[in-house]
Amino acid sequence: MSAYYETVDNLPEHLPVFPLEGGLLLPRGQLPLNIFEPRYLSMFEDALGRGRVLGIIQPGDEAAEEGAPLQQVGCVGRITSFSETEDGRMIVSLTGIARFRVQQELQVLTPYRQVEADYRAYGSDLIADVGALDVNRDGLVDVLRRYLEANNMSADWEAIEQSGNEALVNSLSIISPYGLKEKQALLEAETLAERAEILIALTEMVLAQMAMATGRGMHPSDRKSVV
Numbered sequence: 001m002s003a004y005y006e007t008v009d010n011l012p013e014h015l016p017v018f019p020l021e022g023g024l025l026l027p028r029g030q031l032p033l034n035i036f037e038p039r040y041l042s043m044f045e046d047a048l049g050r051g052r053v054l055g056i057i058q059p060g061d062e063a064a065e066e067g068a069p070l071q072q073v074g075c076v077g078r079i080t081s082f083s084e085t086e087d088g089r090m091i092v093s094l095t096g097i098a099r100f101r102v103q104q105e106l107q108v109l110t111p112y113r114q115v116e117a118d119y120r121a122y123g124s125d126l127i128a129d130v131g132a133l134d135v136n137r138d139g140l141v142d143v144l145r146r147y148l149e150a151n152n153m154s155a156d157w158e159a160i161e162q163s164g165n166e167a168l169v170n171s172l173s174i175i176s177p178y179g180l181k182e183k184q185a186l187l188e189a190e191t192l193a194e195r196a197e198i199l200i201a202l203t204e205m206v207l208a209q210m211a212m213a214t215g216r217g218m219h220p221s222d223r224k225s226v227v
Helices: 038-048 120-126 137-150 157-162 165-175 180-188 192-213 220-225
Strands: 014-019 030-035 053-057 073-084 090-105 114-118
Touching: 014 038, 030 038, 030 165, 038 053, 038 073, 038 090, 053 090, 053 114, 073 180, 090 120, 137 165, 137 192, 165 192, 180 192
Parallel strands: 014 053
Antiparallel strands: 014 114, 030 090, 053 073, 073 090, 090 114
16 A cells, blocks of 8 residues: 555545656656756646645657647556756656546646646555555566566566565566657556556567567568668
């Protein structure tokens, strides 16, 4: 159970939101942010005095114009650490609490946007490790290993082995390099196991595309066209 919120009834109905394309926050996940725009500095300063909570949500479409509609589902997070830089920025760490559905966007005088948030469908987000035993951990670790090898990247495998299934799935989802639609699918997955399967499928698609681009998996007669 969340240390600060026993039920979703304890979460604020009116929620300031930070629209962030490609930004993904999940329950108990960590999202680092570098805040420099005046309106969002104002939002974070206000949040520090009002329970330290705010929502992370994606815009409705890629490259959406300012003020464009938002996605219908986001995640509320709590500011768990922050520091101020000499040039006026804020370096913030958000810890995810629970997902929410946007009931409506509010007409407000603040420079940042606010929504009426409904958490009722996501009460189980407050409980750690729900469905963790159903996760295909071996499949996820295998595809992660192949992705890292294909990109000449390394990982702290000892830390990965020690991570629980929820922490592993959610942290990989948050740092994954995918776009708006893919990140939204990861956010809205009904179960942790479903989120893991989406992550596996997305990564398999990327690996297949990389193999095609380098000529692996192609018919021999076609490889001469690959430079």
